[in-house]
Amino acid sequence: xxxxxxxxxxxxxxxxVDDLPLDDFLWGATVRSPASRGRVTAVRFGRGIDWSQxxxxxxxxxxxxxxxxxxxxxxxxxxAGYVRHVHxxxxxxxxxxxxxxxxxxxxxxxxxxxEPAALDFRVPPRPEQIQYGADNVLKHLRIxxxxxxxxxxxxxxxxxxxxxxxxxxxxxxxxQGMIAHMDGDVLVVRGSMQCPYYVVKALTHAxxxxxxxxxxxxxxxxxxxxxxxxxxxTIALHAALLALKSGRPVKLVYDRTExxxxxxxxxxxxxxxxxxxxxxxxxxxQDIEVVMDGGAYVTLSPVVLSRGIIHAAGPYACEHVRIxxxxxxTNAVPFGAFRGFGAPQTHFAGERHMDVVAHRLGIDPAELRxxxxxxxxxxxxxxxxxxxxxxxxxVLERALALADYDKKRAANKAxxxxxxxxxxxxFHHGAGFTGSxxxxxxxxxxVAGLPDGRIEVLxxxxxxxxxxxTVFTALAAARLGLTPDDVVVAEAxxxxxxxxxxxxxxxxxxxxxxxxxxxxxxxxxRVNTGGRGKGxxxxxxxxxxxxxxxxxxxxxxxxxxxxxxxxxxDHTYTGDAYGAFAWAAYIAEVEVDLRTYxxxxxxxxxxxxxxxxxxxxxxxxxxxxxxxxxxxxxxxEDCKWQDGAMANAQLTNYLIPTTEDxxxxxxxxxxxxxxxxxxxxxxLGELPIDGPAPAVxxxxxxxxxxxxTTIPLTPERxxxxxxxxxRNAEQRRQ
Amino acid sequence: xxxxxFTLNGAPATVEIDPADRLLDVLRERLGLTGTKEGCGEGExxxxxxxxxxxxxxxxxxxxxxxxxxxxxxxESLDPAALEPLLVHGATQCGxxxxxxxxxxxxxxxxxxxxxxxxxxxxxxxxxxxxxxxxGIVAGVQAALDAGARA
Ligand code: FES
Ligand code: FES
Numbered sequence: 095x096x097x098x099x100x101x102x103x104x105x106x107x108x109x110x111v112d113d114l115p116l117d118d119f120l121w122g123a124t125v126r127s128p129a130s131r132g133r134v135t136a137v138r139f140g141r142g143i144d145w146s147q148x149x150x151x152x153x154x155x156x157x158x159x160x161x162x163x164x165x166x167x168x169x170x171x172x173x174a175g176y177v178r179h180v181h182x183x184x185x186x187x188x189x190x191x192x193x194x195x196x197x198x199x200x201x202x203x204x205x206x207x208x209e210p211a212a213l214d215f216r217v218p219p220r221p222e223q224i225q226y227g228a229d230n231v232l233k234h235l236r237i238x239x240x241x242x243x244x245x246x247x248x249x250x251x252x253x254x255x256x257x258x259x260x261x262x263x264x265x266x267x268x269x270q271g272m273i274a275h276m277d278g279d280v281l282v283v284r285g286s287m288q289c290p291y292y293v294v295k296a297l298t299h300a301x302x303x304x305x306x307x308x309x310x311x312x313x314x315x316x317x318x319x320x321x322x323x324x325x326x327x328t329i330a331l332h333a334a335l336l337a338l339k340s341g342r343p344v345k346l347v348y349d350r351t352e353x354x355x356x357x358x359x360x361x362x363x364x365x366x367x368x369x370x371x372x373x374x375x376x377x378x379x380q381d382i383e384v385v386m387d388g389g390a391y392v393t394l395s396p397v398v399l400s401r402g403i404i405h406a407a408g409p410y411a412c413e414h415v416r417i418x419x420x421x422x423x424t425n426a427v428p429f430g431a432f433r434g435f436g437a438p439q440t441h442f443a444g445e446r447h448m449d450v451v452a453h454r455l456g457i458d459p460a461e462l463r464x465x466x467x468x469x470x471x472x473x474x475x476x477x478x479x480x481x482x483x484x485x486x487x488x489v490l491e492r493a494l495a496l497a498d499y500d501k502k503r504a505a506n507k508a509x510x511x512x513x514x515x516x517x518x519x520x521f522h523h524g525a526g527f528t529g530s531x532x533x534x535x536x537x538x539x540x541v542a543g544l545p546d547g548r549i550e551v552l553x554x555x556x557x558x559x560x561x562x563x564t565v566f567t568a569l570a571a572a573r574l575g576l577t578p579d580d581v582v583v584a585e586a587x588x589x590x591x592x593x594x595x596x597x598x599x600x601x602x603x604x605x606x607x608x609x610x611x612x613x614x615x616x617x618x619x620r621v622n623t624g625g626r627g628k629g630x631x632x633x634x635x636x637x638x639x640x641x642x643x644x645x646x647x648x649x650x651x652x653x654x655x656x657x658x659x660x661x662x663x664d665h666t667y668t669g670d671a672y673g674a675f676a677w678a679a680y681i682a683e684v685e686v687d688l689r690t691y692x693x694x695x696x697x698x699x700x701x702x703x704x705x706x707x708x709x710x711x712x713x714x715x716x717x718x719x720x721x722x723x724x725x726x727x728x729x730x731e732d733c734k735w736q737d738g739a740m741a742n743a744q745l746t747n748y749l750i751p752t753t754e755d756x757x758x759x760x761x762x763x764x765x766x767x768x769x770x771x772x773x774x775x776x777x778l779g780e781l782p783i784d785g786p787a788p789a790v791x792x793x794x795x796x797x798x799x800x801x802x803t804t805i806p807l808t809p810e811r812x813x814x815x816x817x818x819x820x821r822n823a824e825q826r827r828q
Numbered sequence: 829x830x831x832x833x834f835t836l837n838g839a840p841a842t843v844e845i846d847p848a849d850r851l852l853d854v855l856r857e858r859l860g861l862t863g864t865k866e867g868c869g870e871g872e873x874x875x876x877x878x879x880x881x882x883x884x885x886x887x888x889x890x891x892x893x894x895x896x897x898x899x900x901x902x903x904e905s906l907d908p909a910a911l912e913p914l915l916v917h918g919a920t921q922c923g924x925x926x927x928x929x930x931x932x933x934x935x936x937x938x939x940x941x942x943x944x945x946x947x948x949x950x951x952x953x954x955x956x957x958x959x960x961x962x963x964g965i966v967a968g969v970q971a972a973l974d975a976g977a978r979a
Pocket of ligand 2: 267316317559919920921922923924925926956957958959960
């Protein structure tokens with residue numbers, strides 16, 4: 095089955111938020127803080143503008159608490175006299191004319207009496223920089239298994255390393271935007287988003303309305319990657335405040351620069367590894383310290399940190415593990431959800447470090463991994479017994495064979511002014527919410543039988559390119575023996591769809607897809623098909639039901655149930671962190687130009703075991719897109735900071751990969767069905783971003799005989815490392 | 829305001845514009861042709877690609893008054909059947925880059941001789957896509973070219 099909305103997208107018929115026809119509306123805009131931290135001493139409205147023509151909203155206009163409801167309530171909807179990061183929203187303006195509005199935004203001056211900002215998460219804050227708790231630590235988490243100190247003290251070899259990853263901008267091609275208007279006494283907000291019910295919660299809280307008076311509708315979403323998980327709540331609130339004050343529809347759409355400068359990015363991180371190994375390469379102790387930059391408000395940092403540390407020890411068996419994680423408050427624009435959610439950072443460090451360990455021991459990196467990959471019956475860092483029947487070594491072997499690893503590894507690295515190298519990453523990604531998260535969400539999906547015999551799938555999970563509409567259509571059709579044209583997937587409109595949870599955490603196909611199947615089963619039970627269980631018989635039964643119950647609603651439902659045998663303890667951070675992990679081995683081949691120090695990825699192999707491939711083209715596309723994003727993060731995507739602000743908030747100088755920066759990405763799947771996922775599927779969306787960066791850097795290490803530790807590995811950075819390496823080698827010879 | 833007359837998707841068009849309008853604004857805001865997207869507004873992403881006198885351009889960089897008397901084609905002019913290979917090979921995911929990709933793709937298919945001197949990847953380098961990693965796009969265009977060669 096091809097993408098259901100694909101032709102609409104290809105012909106330009108699909109309407110995104112900025113494309114929706116709208117009458118008699120105002121454009122909205124945001125006036126932001128120029129400073130990283132301080133008291134707002136004055137807001138000045140410049141001369142030469144008739145301010146009576148503008149709708150102006152500030153923090154005084156909030157009907158409810160000035161809080162964006164998320165994990166904590168520390169982030170204001172609009173700064174109330176005090177700012178904690180540059181670009182923090184202070185004031186909102188609306189006007190009929192977009193050009194006049196832009197002039198007006200530029201004519202507002204926000205004066206801030208500056209206070210000492212904390213801008214480097216890696217150094218302990220000075221007393222005057224402390225703004226959260228006693229030490230600016232937003233969240234501290236720890237995983238402990240065995241006795242790390244003892245194991246390290248007796249380990250034959252101990253290898254240390256420190257690894258750093260930079261911020262990454264999502265660059266979904268459709269910038270963020272919302273439209274708010276009143277429909278009678280119901281506030282309606284439409285826009286680009288991943289989590290309609292997060293937006294509902296944020297609106298009801300800060301605007302002091304009940305759920306009956308708030309309706310949120312997702313518009314076709316031009317990419318999200320996590321960037322449209324929490325941030326849309328802010329834009330929705332801003333658009334809503336302007337609409338409430340003006341009584342008119344308000345459209346608030348960011349341009350690229352505002353989107354890049356003011357919205358979230360991937361958390362920068364520093365990870366320290368101290369690893370004890372035997373001389374033949376068996377891991378005996380992993381001591382890992384993870385520090386992430388949370389930015390100026392808590393937002394999602396605690397859960398990003400959580401996923402980060404849970405993945406930090408990699409897919410390896412090791413008896414003694416300690417992982418200590420901290421998310422730090424800084425006066426940076428808050429960092430947020432981004433595909434992988436903390437795991438790419440810790441996997442980068444862990445997988446780069448595995449190669450450093452291999453080099454130290456003189457063991458091939460593939461062999462080191464073979465010796466340590468989890469076998470069934472062994473336990474992860476949180477004590478989760480892995481017993482899914484997947485042969486993780488076989489996943490690696492498949493990748494090695496596809497990449498022709500042995501031959502390429504042995505091949506001559508030199509070739510005039512270029513050097514070639516090959517690098518591996520083996521990794522895992524837990525699908526769905528961590529620990530008890532899915533139970534707490536208690537997601538529900540409905541499947542309605544329509545009077546004409548078709549069925550309608552109702553969920554709050556959205557399409558942002560990953561294929562939700564098509565996959566739900568296919569799952570429901572298969573379950574009920576219908577054709578795809580007999581299945582309608584409802585628009586994610588909170589006035590109609592139940593809360594099936596957010597479209598995040600690689601949970602949509604696996605967890606929500608399973609609910610779609612179970613809701614289909616429930617629908618069949620309800621129509622009481624009397625033997626005509628599926629297909630045409632079912633359609634007739636649905637039509638009969640409606641004839642017998644004119645005007646009635648025929649709905650099957652399913653609510654999440656925890657798979658049996660799963661247990662998680664949030665206090666000790668032990669137990670089954672995820673219902674299922676997807677497993678992968680990625681191999682990158684690179685060519686480094688010694689004149690320019692540019693690194694080109696010349697081949698990429700991505701092998702993964704994901705339970706069951708629900709749609710071959712989509713699954714491959716997810717992997718290829720994730721790998722491309724990972725290669726960009728590894729080599730190109732460099733956020734430049736100036737006093738807490740992104741200095742290169744444009745696609746001219748924040749570079750993402752083009753066709754010419756990428757090789758064809760070769761993808762292979764292994765299947766080992768997961769009994770609690772739709773048709774056996776495990777989550778896939780995030781996995782592919784975890785592996786490319788370490789695989790690429792390991793390939794560079796192989797090519798040049800250096801140990802790069804920081805991404806993005808720009809030519810400048812690589813030149814420095816290579817020349818330092820050459821100097822050191824020179825010194826050793828003397 | 830000034831009056832602008834040009835040929836849009838094969839038919840004559842006349843529209844009142846602000847001299848500062850970009851072609852992209854005129855198409856989207858004044859003529860309601862929202863198929864053409866704005867991804868960056870500075871000539872980097874190609875989401876706004878249209879054909880100007882038969883050649884692909886970034887409409888966000890074209891001052892609208894410059895198209896006076898010219899021929900402009902937008903994504904709305906494309907034949908859906910010609911886009912089928914892109915659909916089949918997974919060239920679109922979120923769709924935000926897609927109209928621009930479709931315009932470049934159909935232009936390449938209409939000018940296969942260009943492949944003698946340029947690779948497909950080179951020709952597609954002006955269209956950023958954050959979803960697909962480009963393999964689906966390259967495969968889709970290749971399939972469209974193959975279908976064109978057979979026809
Ligand atoms: S919008 Fe024109 S190139 Fe990006
Ligand atoms: S399909 Fe999403 S940017 Fe290309």
